[in-house]
Amino acid sequence: MSERYEPKIDIASIVAIDTHVHIESEHGHHALPDELYDAAAKYFGNGGEFPGVDETAALFRERNMAAVVFTVDAAANLGHDGISNDAVIDGAIRHADVLIPFASVDPSRGEAGAAEARRLVLERGARGFKFHPTVQGFDPSDRTHWDFFAAIAELDVPAVFHTGQTGIGAGTPGGHGLRLGLSNPMLLDDLAAAFPQLQIVMAHPSVPWQDEAISVATHKSNVWIDLSGWSPKYFPAALVKQMGSRLQNQVLFASDYPMIHPDRWIADFNDLDIKETVRPKIMRENALRLLRLND
Numbered sequence: 001m002s003e004r005y006e007p008k009i010d011i012a013s014i015v016a017i018d019t020h021v022h023i024e025s026e027h028g029h030h031a032l033p034d035e036l037y038d039a040a041a042k043y044f045g046n047g048g049e050f051p052g053v054d055e056t057a058a059l060f061r062e063r064n065m066a067a068v069v070f071t072v073d074a075a076a077n078l079g080h081d082g083i084s085n086d087a088v089i090d091g092a093i094r095h096a097d098v099l100i101p102f103a104s105v106d107p108s109r110g111e112a113g114a115a116e117a118r119r120l121v122l123e124r125g126a127r128g129f130k131f132h133p134t135v136q137g138f139d140p141s142d143r144t145h146w147d148f149f150a151a152i153a154e155l156d157v158p159a160v161f162h163t164g165q166t167g168i169g170a171g172t173p174g175g176h177g178l179r180l181g182l183s184n185p186m187l188l189d190d191l192a193a194a195f196p197q198l199q200i201v202m203a204h205p206s207v208p209w210q211d212e213a214i215s216v217a218t219h220k221s222n223v224w225i226d227l228s229g230w231s232p233k234y235f236p237a238a239l240v241k242q243m244g245s246r247l248q249n250q251v252l253f254a255s256d257y258p259m260i261h262p263d264r265w266i267a268d269f270n271d272l273d274i275k276e277t278v279r280p281k282i283m284r285e286n287a288l289r290l291l292r293l294n295d
Contacts, residue, residue, distance in 0.1 A: 117152060161200060202224065251282050
């Protein structure tokens with residue numbers, strides 16, 4: 001049996017937990033087709049840098065931060081075999097002092113996918129799951145996938161869902177066939193209602209559906225918002241208001257590295273008009289609760 005991940009993070013010393021970090025390259029293999037990488041690099045202006053697990057761990061270790069890392073299982077929709085969950089978990093085991101592995105399984109895999117999800121959590125130690133409805137090509141509110149999500153809920157780990165606009169395929173003819181509507185946060189409302197024990201993280205400011213995301217998160221306590229993929233200086237005013245008030249216990253620091261560098265994110269976050277008592281909740285305390293790192 002392969003080694004199982006166990007976190008070795010010194011909770012008392014880390015200054016932040018970045019809850020949204022992609023492993024886009026490992027051993028020379030990309031998680032997405034090259035044309036999608038080119039489009040994403042242009043969209044985000046990140047210079048086309050896609051570091052692997054070891055380089056990512058070094059960056060966060062230097063900053064005394066922990067990071068949730070994952071890839072996206074979109075082979076069926078994109079026709080491209082990405083980075084394996086086991087490779088991500090193996091890397092997190094090498095760097096268990098700073099990395100926390102999430103897995104990704106395509107919901108269209110049904111019972112086979114549910115079995116794989118159980119293996120990844122129970123045998124390999126994955127601490128949660130990442131889904132990208134637009135890139136994976138599924139509707140989270142489609143009940144044909146709900147047996148799969150029932151299995152995720154039974155595993156009692158968080159599930160991160162991309163919401164809103166995406167840089168993947170941006171600026172290409174037809175957006176590479178990827179449909180933004182699948183990432184409307186209202187599609188997660190049905191899922192959150194059906195599985196109240198499932199902790200759902202809506203990734204990113206959900207432009208152009210920010211008000212919808214806020215409505216879902218304020219209505220359902222099992223729904224969170226991570227702040228990845230946008231520099232905080234571009235956050236919608238409604239989001240800034242709510243993350244400093246009603247949603248202050250449900251909002252998470254998240255960069256979307258390597259698309260957005262954590263240094264840039266934090267520098268812009270420090271300029272936001274938010275109560276100083278709220279900042280530590282967003283930067284680490286809320287993530288500690290969600291990830292149960294204090295257990």
